Amino acid sequence: MRLLVYVTKRLLLLVPTLLGVSIVCFTLIRVLPGNPVYMIVGPYATLEEIARVKADLGFDKPIYQQYLIYLNDVLHGDLGYSWHTSQPVARDLLQRFPLSFELSTISLVIALSVAIPLGVVSAVHRGSWLDHIARVLAVIGVSMPLFWSGLVLSYVFFFRLHWAPPPLGTLDPMMQPPPRLTGMILIDSLIARRWDAFQSALAHLALPAVTLAFSMIGSVTRMTRSSMAEVLHSDFVRTATAFGLPRRTVIYRDALQNALLPVVTMVGMLYGFALGGTVLVEMIFGLAGMGSYAFGSIMNMDYAGVEGVVLVVAVVFVVVNLLVDILYAIIDPRISYR
């Protein structure tokens, strides 16, 4: 029951946070730039278009009214018009979001599956060669710029070794894509039972996912390692050992359970990092996701597109963090049972 109270409280907090996010986005698109009209219509607009947009936006109205109009538009799904794709921004994003979501999620799963065991083993066998290797890998992962490691991987595995497919999207260009249901290529292929598409997509997503995962493995490993090391020296672990509980249970059940708590809170932040990383990774590997859309918008000076991406990604990030907080409250009785 107290959990429900906690969840309700957090959901209520969601509203001011999202409002704050919308204010920042509004500032970015209307207030900051010198002449926001050009940001919205693009450099090739005609005079009539400019005049119309000006009237539409009501630039004579006070700022707060403009904001309310903006908020109203956003809530109705109108994120402006992307002149370089000739579509409403909202529709572009709807098309492209699933792929970025798919990519970020896969990368996060890979990163956690590798980094957590690595961190745990590293902490349990402190000082061993495994520990040293893990620490070296971790610090390298944290230090490599994402966009560079993607390029290096692409160069080595595609250009030199010809193991990976060319970085030109999620499927072999000759292949017929499966019918679009969720927009996530792996899931759509599975649903349509197109194993060839599934395999091809897997091959194409492998390198981008690994690149993104590699940039996250470092920080998760370190966090897991330090958290685990700290828990292993805690009073309750010593007590459990003193009561003759088998070492296995003490380490991999009691200690691990407690050590993973800070890692859970980290997942939210990581997801944000992954979403930001898609901008760079998608561009390198030619994937048609939200990130490359942002990149394309920047290249074409289509600021409606860019700010649309910022808004959507921020909202997703806020929601993911909320879910992570709720998950944490479920796992850690100290939070909700106060």
Place this chain on the structure above:
Amino acid sequence: MEPLLDIRGLRTYFFLRHAVVKAVNDVHLSVFPGEMVGLVGETGSGKSVTALSVLRLIQPPGRVISGEIIFQGRNLLALSEAEMNNSVRGRAITMIFQNPRSCLNPVLTAGTQIARVYQTHCGGTTRQARERALEFLRLVQIPDPESVFNRYPHQLSGGMCQRVMIAMALICEPALVIADEATTGLDVTVQDQILTLMRELRNKTHTAQLFITHDLGVVAETCDRVLVMYSGRIVEAGAVNEVYARPLHPYTSALLNSVPDLRKDSRPRSIPGEVPDPRNLPPGCPFHPRCDRCTDICRVQEPILVSRGGSRQVACHASVQTEE
């Protein structure tokens, strides 16, 4: 009568990078079945390390380097880790610590943790373990055991947590319970309750108890016998009322004198000097720099623990000389 626990010549050293800390330096200690023994000493005298050595809980850089710990006929130091876990820890010898709340797993309920100890050592179904845990929660005088069973450690007070720990410590009916500063940090009234509980439990279950504490008052109230520890060694032992009435070792008398007497209007008398650095112990008797009865032999030769009749023992050259 055969002692239940017989520690002979125990030495536990900590091997640091540039020094060796002789935390336990030739300790002889016995606990007989059903008795309540107090182990007194200042912080850093090696009391806790002795207890941890019994249960083989010393972690590197510490190591037990010599001695024997005979318990129920077996030398604990010769057992394998598995044997220790299966038959000794949590089962025949249990230990409760200071700060009971931090000794409990924060994400498991109190009851689960108690039941777990029982299931690990004595088997049984979850329901049986739960029943037994509830029974022992009643034994430690927790009102409303069902409710406490389902609570998490952070929802329980310090006194409650310690009762939970005591329940955990007794659930497999051990022969010996070691309480390491178990009442330190608790409210005085709660302290009193816990000590009363421990006495009653001893009367009911005849479990021997080793109380490790720096508080002379706790020992006076609760224990039958007392051992005084200084700088890694036992310096005096005997029945509580005898030792307190007629201390043989200078350190013991200084300790007893340092307890302020509220009836008299005098200032508390502290012991001059400082506890020796365990990395750099003075030669001879470790207490000699602070002792008012120090003689030449004290500076050179370590005194050994000798019997002075009955259960009295003392390790002091000066006391031997006084007798003669």
Place this chain on the structure above:
Amino acid sequence: MTLPIASGPAGNGLRWKPGLSRQLDYSWYVIRRNPVTLLGFVVVTLFVAVGLLAPLIARRDPIEVAPAFALQSPCRQFWFGTDQYGRDVFSRIVHSARLDLFIALTSVGLAFAIGTAIGALAGYYGGALDATLMRLTDIVLAFPPFILAMGTAAALGAGTANIIYVVAFIQAPIYARLVRGEILSARERPYAEAARCSGNSGLGVVFIHLLPNCLPPLLVQVANNLSWAILNAAGLSFIGLGVRPPTPEWGSMISEGVQFMMSGRWWLFMFPGLAIFVTILGFNLLADGLRDVFDPRLRW
């Protein structure tokens, strides 16, 4: 190596705490003792040195175009090869180090100053001020950092000055939170009360007495943020929102080099990337080693 204990220009104002010089001594000891930390320190020093001495190290003009020498692979004349305009890659990398050093220092300095001020005021005065300021920082932190950087840079336009503002903007809240936490615990301590009683104004207590004692964990954060600033600046330049060409920057050099990757001209993207990687690695190794010195658990 001992630092003199000096009193500040305001006479009875700022003093180098003896603790600070002791901590610096200990830091140096920690750096020397651990070879990995020493390596980090060496790399960072190298980076700073290269940045400061850029014009002396790389004699060739990084911007000068020389089409005759276009796309040469690394050789004796051009250590890191040349790009499509014939510009010397080595020279461009060295000059970019200078630019990145400047960006890192100014943006982190700005973030530090603003964030610390906000956090200190919020932590010390509490109440409505605290609530408002923390709400503001929460909103900034509600965005994934790089996305916010991208959005702000898009709104402001490309250019070195704008990158500095953007990077400072996304890093300031971190300092604000950190300092706020420190001040919250520090203001309850006896020395804070003593400072208040001796007649210091609120601001005086905060900035002259409380803050210097909260410095150590901040410094670890600074070390981390310096590398993060370089990473962000490079990332922004990579997507075209950073430094304007033809000014060399590691990130934009990589994005320019991508188009030649498939024709096998690896030196165009490999060397700038290596430069970023090595520099950030150095900072991270150093920060890791120093964390032991400045670990708040070991402090009190």
